[in-house]
Amino acid sequence: MGLLDSLKAKLAPAKDKVADLAQQHGEKIDHGLDKAAKLVDEKTKGKYSDKIQSGTGKAKGAIDRMGHKDDGTPGSGGATPPPAA
Template sequence: MGLMDTLKSRADELKEKASELAGKHNETIDHMVEKAGEAVDKATKHRYTDKIEHGTAKTKEVVDSFAAKPRDESSAEEDRPPAG
């Protein structure tokens, strides 16, 4: 197994672990994103409220989709390079 294969394997493991943790702590992450948005909105004196709300909503969607993806063995097989 070459260096790149090792790194890719480790990256896949870390991505899976991050997805698992995001799923377990989804509510906390959403809450912290909301608090960060409020802090930024206050710091900018509410000049960019619409953009900040849009950004926090998109961030929550991305976290939700990342956390919701179960590990699919068939797609994992497609991602692996052919042996040989």
């Protein structure tokens, strides 16, 4: 068993726990990401708005993918773009 296989085996329970939490609290996480993005955008006076929106969208997509178990449905896990500020 290689190092990566050993590491994956040890992290599997944590991955399952994170997936369960993402599934249960996905909307709260999305709301928190939106609040954080808005705050950072205000603090930077809109200078990095495109980067912030891109990062927020990617983070939401990752949370969405984590929250959906492999149920075999194609196209699940798409990111919703953040609202315009």
